[in-house]
Amino acid sequence: MDNTRDTHEGYLHLAVELAREHMQAGAGGPFGAVIVRDGTVIGRGWNRVTSDHDPTAHAEISAIRDACRTSGDFSLAGSVIYTTCEPCPMCLGAIWWARIETIYFASDRGDAARIGFDDAALYREVSLALPDRQLPLVRHHITAADQLMADWLKKEDKIPY
Amino acid sequence: MDNTRDTHEGYLHLAVELAREHMQAGAGGPFGAVIVRDGTVIGRGWNRVTSDHDPTAHAEISAIRDACRTSGDFSLAGSVIYTTCEPCPMCLGAIWWARIETIYFASDRGDAARIGFDDAALYREVSLALPDRQLPLVRHHITAADQLMADWLKKEDKIPY
Numbered sequence: 272m273d274n275t276r277d278t279h280e281g282y283l284h285l286a287v288e289l290a291r292e293h294m295q296a297g298a299g300g301p302f303g304a305v306i307v308r309d310g311t312v313i314g315r316g317w318n319r320v321t322s323d324h325d326p327t328a329h330a331e332i333s334a335i336r337d338a339c340r341t342s343g344d345f346s347l348a349g350s351v352i353y354t355t356c357e358p359c360p361m362c363l364g365a366i367w368w369a370r371i372e373t374i375y376f377a378s379d380r381g382d383a384a385r386i387g388f389d390d391a392a393l394y395r396e397v398s399l400a401l402p403d404r405q406l407p408l409v410r411h412h413i414t415a416a417d418q419l420m421a422d423w424l425k426k427e428d429k430i431p432y
Numbered sequence: 433m434d435n436t437r438d439t440h441e442g443y444l445h446l447a448v449e450l451a452r453e454h455m456q457a458g459a460g461g462p463f464g465a466v467i468v469r470d471g472t473v474i475g476r477g478w479n480r481v482t483s484d485h486d487p488t489a490h491a492e493i494s495a496i497r498d499a500c501r502t503s504g505d506f507s508l509a510g511s512v513i514y515t516t517c518e519p520c521p522m523c524l525g526a527i528w529w530a531r532i533e534t535i536y537f538a539s540d541r542g543d544a545a546r547i548g549f550d551d552a553a554l555y556r557e558v559s560l561a562l563p564d565r566q567l568p569l570v571r572h573h574i575t576a577a578d579q580l581m582a583d584w585l586k587k588e589d590k591i592p593y
Contacts (some may be wrong), residue, residue, distance in 0.1 A: 326508075411440050419539075
């Protein structure tokens with residue numbers, strides 16, 4: 272892949288254009304992303320939370336789902352993502368699990384906060400130990416859950432991921 | 433909602449059964465989740481990463497998408513989630529954005545690590561400042577991204593979320 276600054280900014284402009292087009296059409300917030308591998312765009316995403324009734328449909332997750340659908344693979348190893356804004360913790364996790372190798376972004380969480388999207392509280396939340404969290408987590412240990420995990424270990428035709 | 437321990441464990445058993453059924457059918461890993469509001473199950477999910485070619489299709493995210501589809505709403509305020517295992521940072525973020533109010537879980541991240549699912553590295557990653565991250569983030573500021581955010585602020589028919 273061409274690693275010049277112009278190339279990176281070109282893909283970021285593409286992400287901005289996707290975001291603007293779909294924001295204007297009422298899909299959701301002002302966020303877009305593209306995923307690129309070997310110089311080819313393999314996934315495009317934009318925020319569609321309100322139009323799809325899907326709180327997980329942030330631009331980065333939408334782009335990951337698009338790229339995985341296109342490539343028929345749950346791994347995007349060897350690819351990079353260009354996103355109009357620094358990913359929230361949910362999207363950072365999705366990028367991590369998708370094995371994307373580098374994140375390029377234009378606006379940061381401070382810019383996003385100034386237009387009403389505050390990821391800072393979620394970044395704090397994810398960093399805290401369970402007893403200190405704002406969103407309560409309650410553990411009920413049940414032996415059926417232990418057995419489920421043991422069954423996975425014994426399953427001979429499992430596909431690791 | 434009935435808050436007795438039996439009720440909570442009943443829903444956790446339901447999540448385990450969903451997980452087992454779909455794991456055995458080859459959908460993905462041994463994880464399941466149900467979302468409950470006012471005593472009714474409104475969403476069911478199981479891991480479908482490998483079968484759907486979707487690295488974001490963890491049980492909790494699948495359950496959130498199912499519940500939102502059923503209710504025609506991007507908010508699940510007033511609901512709780514029962515998941516067979518402590519959510520990873522991606523799923524914790526999804527639960528946060530969905531406005532789910534409490535998380536009940538059976539196995540924890542230590543149990544998951546012992547069967548090959550290690551969320552600890554991602555929990556560390558999300559907690560770090562950008563320059564310290566393992567997954568590189570590179571910022572390229574472009575004015576088109578500033579303009580995009582300004583356009584959102586000016587948009588009169590936007591739907592807040």
